[in-house]
Amino acid sequence: MRETEIVEYIRGLGSGIGDDCAVFQPRAREDLVFTTDFVLESRHFELSTHTAADVGHKALARSLSDLAAMGAEPAFCLVSLAIPPKLASRWVKEFYGGLTALATRFGVTLAGGDTARFERVVVDVMCCGRVPRGKALLRSGAQPGDAIYVTGELGASAHGLTTKRGEAWKRHLRPEPRIAAGLALRKLGVSACMDLSDGLSLDLVRLCKESRVSAELTGELPIARGASLDEALNGGEDYELLFTSRRNLPHEIAGVTVTRIGRITSQRPARIRFAGRPLKPKAFDHFAEAKS
């Protein structure tokens, strides 16, 4: 498949591709939020275990999860894809099939992108979302005394990556961005929010650093079936929402279970305690790995 054929194919998916740039008209009194995420062969997926549709789904889901974390409504995405010559045009079609199936579900327009040849598959998805002006959920709003919550269950993705079977593996291959929950949390006025991409122990430190607070976890986590405590605490790619609130929240928000897992404290910044003991972040950190 040549680049012109790929562009023709993507154009056929119903997006506004064809000009040098995509044109987007923001509405009055809204902020636009932007995020971009790599999905790299051998780092985030393997061609032997992930179908092209899985890769397309995951590439968009990662960015949509960031929009969910900000309480944003998805607007459009730009998709850049590099593939090795050995991959057939069917792979490209299935990749876009997986991506656009998810995009359609969440009302995201595929507004453009780039294609290239490279020795491995490289995907970059940039997503734009909208929020009412000044209302985006941030990591920096948590205050001592706030309760800490998560959506869904933890550890499924890491567990699935180990076992490669069952519900956990499905969760790893096809993460579900918590867009509806993110919109509901914004309306509920939660104090801080982020998505769990690198594991609770590391992501909670990031939230605490932005808010200049510490946190105490009760020790009771919503651990996914089959997953271990270690996978729930340190496993990456759950794409659940981690958030804090001054007031008590219901056990279910926008159809997703919500669990209270601890509270924000005022001790030395970004110290995490779990079941009464200090918790060291052990989660996957791409930059730490690159340095070591």
Ligand SMILES: [Mg+2]
């Ligand atoms: Mg994120």
